[in-house]
Amino acid sequence: MVLIIDPQQAGLSGNMVIGAFIRLGADKETVKEIMEHYGSYFGEITVNIDNVVKSGISATFVNVKCSDHHAIAYHSLLETLDGIKHEKITSTILTFAKKVFQTLAIAEAHVHGVNIDKIHFHEVGAADAVADIMGASYAFHELGLADEKVYGLPPALGGGRIKSGHGNLSVPAPATLEILKNIPVIGGPVNYELTTPTGAALLVNMVDEFSEFYPLIISKTAVYGAGKFDLEFPNVLRMVSGTSPMPTDKISILETNLDDVTGEVLGHTVDRLLEEGALDVTIIPTIAKKNRPAHLLRVISKSSMNDILAETIIRETGTLGVRTIPYVHRNIVNREIIPIEVDFHGQPKTVRIKVAKIGEEIVNITVEYEDARKVSEELKIPLKDVIRFINQKMNF
Template structure:
């Protein structure tokens, strides 16, 4: 929380976390070379007694570049390791920077030129960080961030001397907890801030409950009287997280029969859950909100099913939603119903080794209810009394 964050610090920490050093360097130089002369060196350095990975980027090109031109050039560059997902993530980071500059200077996005972040340097940092972040599978994990230190003093810019933090940095970090100081240097850069807000799911003043598995350090360029390093801690939570997507659409002209059939079809196609919520739509018409929880890999298939079954003109997709889940185990149990043994499956939910909930599988309870001509609520109550977990 003392050292702030910059693009090369993020990459250094991710390489220290065991992202492929050779590939990261190759990608940084490859993409950066389209915008100027660039060399990247990766090595370990000592920062006030802490061994950290330092990404040293040297560029001979500091020319401004239009945001629209930058995106167009990026689209035309191909690299076997850069998937469309990684490229889209990198473009989101550049968009974050561009929107911040747009707000600060009061101009449209098509008028934005990147001055302070340069061209080759910024592209190298953002592409390298985006690749390393995805290579480590961190988009599938919940990522927490602590308040970054912004620094202090003044910096030179294309618009003259500015107070630290730079206006773009402050704009990017809206609604993010931050701290000033503790030195009169720029500690958090616009590029570092843009990477931070796109990588972090939740900000917290303190570390969350976590079992630490690995600690990685990325070094900053400045030598300060404390370790100028960005620290990333990788670990596990007592309550695991899962990465899902949410698909939604509003329906105001679909019958109950079609809605019921659509739910069945979506579950058959692989949806994790489907809910229908009564709502009020345009022109105050009664309607239903169809909400589907899906694995990201199933988004396109399920969206097509929604469109085909309901005739809706569009489906909203909310990607990369993290949910907390408890581990659960299915245990077959034989229960004696007044001399008639029946086997039912029991779902046991746990946090670590602690049992937090026990329920009978609905379909099994329903089958017993039909076979014994016994009300379902009585079957469930009877099974619950017999279980001892």
């Protein structure tokens, strides 16, 4: 299963996330009971869950009414959470929820320029935040989404100004902006706060990969969680669940232009990068500054390998800089390597073929180059003839 969290329409808040999860199948009564149970340790709280219509879109609205007992320090909040017991909240769910609170606390600490130990939850409301985060964390894991691929689309932030304990602030709230750093976002389209700090913190902890557009999926279900305000457009968070016909992963691309490197050094650099763990390396002829012939060195890399591979490029080529394009979405066709026996005019040879599939449909079949080359050398037959002969013998 694949899940897309789509806050492009009207942003997201904690209760919108929970509403969408309930529409996906999370148990409404259990979610409500968990929210009130955990929230009651921090303030007076009542949760009501209803189906509503927002500008023609049917959605689930989770209405949280609460008042805090008092502001609470970040570490005191964590200690209180550790002391609360509930049969439905596993250690995995609690650990996830604490990561969301950590995201909020780090953002607040950065905004205020203080150590995380000095952070008190008052702007987001401790009882409200606890209820939203514990309810969303439970529903996320109850639905099994923690083990699935989750995509996030750019959230709408809203606009205008909001009241805070520090006076009027422009939207988005500073903590929201800090949490969504390096993530694509959309301003507007109204003068309301559409994405809250709690919603942003849930988003970044649930999403595996952010994308500007919908990835390739087969859509199964689209659901909506409702926001509080009645706007001139549907104030809803959309989630889409489905299946992916092709596996995907998240990669980075490293690039540099080289106009003073010999062919020998280029070839050696390719070998070194592959040895260090690059997924692929290409060299493209190009024209650089001052109309000089040059080469564009491009490396596909797992994001965790970026620093190692960038250093390898610099050391091997002497380039003064390496561009990094992070979090590139890549579709991967399922591949299966199958050994087959081919009779070359009375001389049987075993070769491997690579079968590429989208779902169950075969889209391409090729013989492994090394196997074909070995047959070519042993039988003294041109490589192109060996490949053509094998292709004619394959029955798929």
